[in-house]
Amino acid sequence: MTMNRRHLIQGAAALAAAGTVPRVFAADVVKIGYVSPQTGPLAPFGEADKWVIEQMKAAFKDGLTIGGRKHEVQIVLKDSQSNPNRAGEVANDLILKDKVALMLTAGTPETANPVSDACELNEIPCVSSVVPWQPWFFGRKGDPAKGFAWTYHLFWGLEDVIANFTNGWKSVATNKKVGGLFPNDGDGNAWGDKELGFPKPLAGMGYSLTDPGRFQNGTQDFSAQIAAFKKDGVEIVTGVVIPPDAKTFLTQARQQGFKPKVITLGKALLFPGAIEALGDLGHGLTTEVWWTPSHPFASSLTRQSAKALADAYESGTGKQWTQPIGFAHALFEVASNALSRSKSLKAGDVRDAVAATSLDTVVGPVKWGGPGPMKNVSKTPLVLGQWVKGTGKRKVELVVVNNEAAKNIPTGGTLSLIA
Incomplete structure (x- = not known):
């Protein structure tokens, strides 16, 4: 039995050396979690998300190189149902069951705040948007002297x-x-x-x-x-x-x-x-x-102008453009940029890469720790x-x-x- 196993291992090694064993790309997978209101009274905020995620699947089709290794990108979308309790529950599922490396969330404090709180508690990096920064920061009992350790936000303020x-x-x-x-x-x-x-x-x-x-x-x-x-x-x-x-x-x-x-x-x-x-x-x-087709910005990921992005949405869905398109897209711009700069998929390394972001996106420049009102907040026009x-x-x-x-x-x- 031992001989057979040894022969098997030697044979596999020989095949690998000869280049006849296919590389298993899926072995290295990075998961990005996304929580937004897909249903309920806040659903218009999440209306464009599925379209944006399909666009991202095309953008990430060749994978992302993280810490010198190529990774397949999987995006896992969860519905907050416009309910803060549900938002927290699905965020915990993404963290504890799906083992996401990075969380994205958007769509009013009722979704973004509980998701951000779950990430802060579980020490998982999170980037949020589509909440004025005061209800996101102070609504979560943020201390201006300390800020948050794991959660970062991009949007405007009151x-x-x-x-x-x-x-x-x-x-x-x-x-x-x-x-x-x-x-x-x-x-x-x-x-x-x-x-x-x-x-x-x-x-x-x-x-x-x-x-x-x-x-x-x-x-x-x-x-x-x-x-x-x-x-x-x-x-x-x-x-x-x-x-x-x-x-x-x-x-x-x-x-x-x-x-x-x-x-x-x-x-x-x-x-x-x-x-x-x-x-x-x-x-x-x-x-x-917050965003229109006439905004003078372009995507760092797809190189589309704001107008080209809105036009693609309209031709792809048959619906009129809507403001959250730009911010859903920008969240993935930040995710792609941060992950590609991260030393590894360790949570601390991904968080550090997020914190060091300085990126021109389709909603404008995103940079934390700079001129923003709090170290975790990057303001958009x-x-x-x-x-x-x-x-x-x-x-x-x-x-x-x-x-x-x-x-x-x-x-x-x-x-x-x-x-």
Whole structure:
């Protein structure tokens, strides 16, 4: 028996020396985990992810060289179901069962925060996006003096959204009376926070804010908020709400005779599908713009311009481009770049490579430990957009109407009051 085994080993060695034994490429696999809301009320944030992942499979078809060895790349997508508890559960599955080398996550604090927390706890490197940095950092009890050890973030901050919203409001004639819609969730509590959010800077600019208090997502009756806004003569409405709540509020505002001159909402008004669902209520609404086909950036991975990436998405899916495409793509740019620079697949080496990132991506430059507000935060540019009636096949179009905060991003028009 021993002789047979020895002969077998010798024979295999001889075959290998002769080059007739195929190399088993799959033996060296690197897994990248990705958690986003594929279902539930936040699903529009994850709508482009499967398309982006298919694009990445093509980009990674020849594998990645990590620490001098070629690795097959596997991307494992998990659905947070728009639920923070579920997001944490699937993140733990990816870490403990799938043994991912690097985690990516995006799509509001309800997904990105619990995933980031799971990675910090399990000492696995994580890159997150599509959450203003304050709810991501302070919402996770971050200490500015220490930062986080394993989790890194790329996006803009509340200071940027406040600057863009108010830049737009200053360009039109209003009485400077603002009504706030801030729900009881990670974003709403941050945006409405007296120190970190809107109240303090608005007061400093001479705006008065009517904040009727927190409400639960999925609220069916905004009569109390509308009554408070009417009582105070509000002409500008702002806040950060999920798409179904925006539709409920806007419909009830019209029914109850409340007609503000400007409505600028975060989150709810980002997606063409949500605006189309509003019908004529959607025309003239304004929102933050994180990425468009006209952004002057290109992918470090595929070399596509922002426009080429958006065009590829539209031709591949038959759907209108949507803002998260750029950030889902950029997360994989960072992942590819960091893994290819990592000394090995040890978690600490991958984390160190992420931390040392300095990369021009399709959403702009990404660099940690530099001029960002925290060592774990890399800021991306932000402008203001307004939804207008579309031309041709498109029912609605998002036009950049103010770029004072990021002059390198071109405008397509100026802010108009709601008709």
